[in-house]
Amino acid sequence: MADLGPLVPRNRAAHPVAYDPDYKTSVARSPKWALLSMESTPSEETGPRFGHQVLGEWDNNLIMNYTRGKAAAMGERILLHGRVLDEFGRPVPHTLIELWQANAGGRYRHIKDSYLAPLDPNFGGCGRTITNENGDYEFLTIRPGAYPWQNRGNDWRPMHIHISVFGHSFGQRLITQMYFEGDPLIDKCPIAATIKSRSQLDRLVAPLDMSKSRPLDYLAYKFDIVLRGRRQTMFENKLEGM
Amino acid sequence: MVQPLDRLVETPSQTAGPYVHIGCIPSFAGVKGIYAEDLGTSPINGTPKGEVITITGSVFDGTGWALRDAMFESWQADAAGKFAGHADADPAVTGFCRFAADKDRGTFTLTTVKPGAVAHRNGAMQAPHISLWIVARGLNNGLQTRIYFNDEDNTDDPLLSRIEQTPRVQTLIARKTGERQYRFDIRLQGDDETVFLDI
Numbered sequence: 001m002a003d004l005g006p007l008v009p010r011n012r013a014a015h016p017v018a019y020d021p022d023y024k025t026s027v028a029r030s031p032k033w034a035l036l037s038m039e040s041t042p043s044e045e046t047g048p049r050f051g052h053q054v055l056g057e058w059d060n061n062l063i064m065n066y067t068r069g070k071a072a073a074m075g076e077r078i079l080l081h082g083r084v085l086d087e088f089g090r091p092v093p094h095t096l097i098e099l100w101q102a103n104a105g106g107r108y109r110h111i112k113d114s115y116l117a118p119l120d121p122n123f124g125g126c127g128r129t130i131t132n133e134n135g136d137y138e139f140l141t142i143r144p145g146a147y148p149w150q151n152r153g154n155d156w157r158p159m160h161i162h163i164s165v166f167g168h169s170f171g172q173r174l175i176t177q178m179y180f181e182g183d184p185l186i187d188k189c190p191i192a193a194t195i196k197s198r199s200q201l202d203r204l205v206a207p208l209d210m211s212k213s214r215p216l217d218y219l220a221y222k223f224d225i226v227l228r229g230r231r232q233t234m235f236e237n238k239l240e241g242m
Numbered sequence: 243m244v245q246p247l248d249r250l251v252e253t254p255s256q257t258a259g260p261y262v263h264i265g266c267i268p269s270f271a272g273v274k275g276i277y278a279e280d281l282g283t284s285p286i287n288g289t290p291k292g293e294v295i296t297i298t299g300s301v302f303d304g305t306g307w308a309l310r311d312a313m314f315e316s317w318q319a320d321a322a323g324k325f326a327g328h329a330d331a332d333p334a335v336t337g338f339c340r341f342a343a344d345k346d347r348g349t350f351t352l353t354t355v356k357p358g359a360v361a362h363r364n365g366a367m368q369a370p371h372i373s374l375w376i377v378a379r380g381l382n383n384g385l386q387t388r389i390y391f392n393d394e395d396n397t398d399d400p401l402l403s404r405i406e407q408t409p410r411v412q413t414l415i416a417r418k419t420g421e422r423q424y425r426f427d428i429r430l431q432g433d434d435e436t437v438f439l440d441i
């Protein structure tokens with residue numbers, strides 16, 4: 001069997017810019033000097049693994065997990081599902097996915113969120129799951145509301161869900177946000193606009209997926225995630241000249 | 243024309259935002275009762291082999307203000323330089339920790355086992371270090387860096403040796419401040435901007 005080699009170097013053009021004056025907080029927080037690029041080492045190629053023992057019964061059901069099944073959260077019920085793959089198209093099985101989001105009115109259950117929309121007593125706002133052997137995952141949740149935020153005079157976040165993925169290597173670690181097909185606020189959002197490649201931003205917009213929608217129960221949105229791959233060739237790890 | 247190259251492109255990052263704690267450290271955000279416990283509260287469980295140390299520090303923005311909303315993840319080897327999952331690894335070292343900057347002062351604390359030197363694929367040794375990943379509001383991409391130690395021999399470390407402006411090496415080295423105590427500050431901008439990694 002071929003050995004797993006180093007991580008494929010990140011294509012930084014596929015990611016947002018660090019400094020963007022329209023996203024004001026980035027101005028004082030963006031590093032100015034170039035990143036130090038180097039081939040990955042075992043410190044980046046290894047990473048934490050989480051098994052099903054960390055998961056609780058309700059973890060991937062945000063509609064019910066805050067009340068542990070007693071009462072449903074308010075809002076438009078949706079199934080969020082998709083697949084985690086690497087850059088070579090290989091599934092990433094058994095990896096932890098965590099998400100967090102505002103409630104249907106656009107309010108987060110966080111000590112620092114004071115938006116005037118009310119908290120939903122039946123909604124906590126976080127969930128987690130582990131992909132199956134094919135890299136597939138599913139969450140049941142409600143569609144979060146758009147919300148205003150302190151930036152320019154009148155900025156609103158489009159409806160979005162924050163998503164965190166581990167992969168199998170610490171160097172694959174990724175936090176991103178998914179948006180919803182058809183939301184007119186996406187094109188007005190300075191955070192979405194930190195991604196300068198339109199095709200890359202489009203990859204954060206989940207399409208409505210009626211094939212997975214359950215009649216009289218929930219709509220479905222599909223969100224696939226691609227993580228860095230690792231080179232895998234017969235020549236990897238061979239001494240020079242061999 | 244050429245054959246299509248059927249490679250996928252990595253999903254782009256987006257900022258973790260100010261409410262990252264809800265998803266990653268819910269009890270810090272005041273969200274209780276969904277998970278039995280937060281993930282990665284400590285990189286050690288029980289009594290690991292080696293020296294247990296505490297590292298404290300802050301992340302400063304370009305104005306010198308300590309971030310109150312940053313979240314960190316660390317990943318490291320055990321005292322013998324083995325990562326969890328390796329057959330000889332210390333079972334008391336998970337190696338992974340999640341922690342947040344303090345809401346009032348912006349300081350973080352990491353209590354862990356001091357890692358050993360880690361072998362590179364080619365057999366060269368890397369000086370003892372902890373990999374650190376930083377996310378926060380205003381950071382569009384998570385920042386990767388490393389914590390080395392000023393009481394270790396860092397002279398032949400392959401990564402530190404790559405830093406052309408040698409004074410910048412100091413930005414990756416934790417200072418010993420007392421018995422088993424270290425200080426490690428991160429500066430996002432300015433004359434002593436931390437070296438961030440693309441690795």
Ligand SMILES: [Fe+2]
Nearest residue numbers: 157160162259
């Ligand atoms: Fe958000």
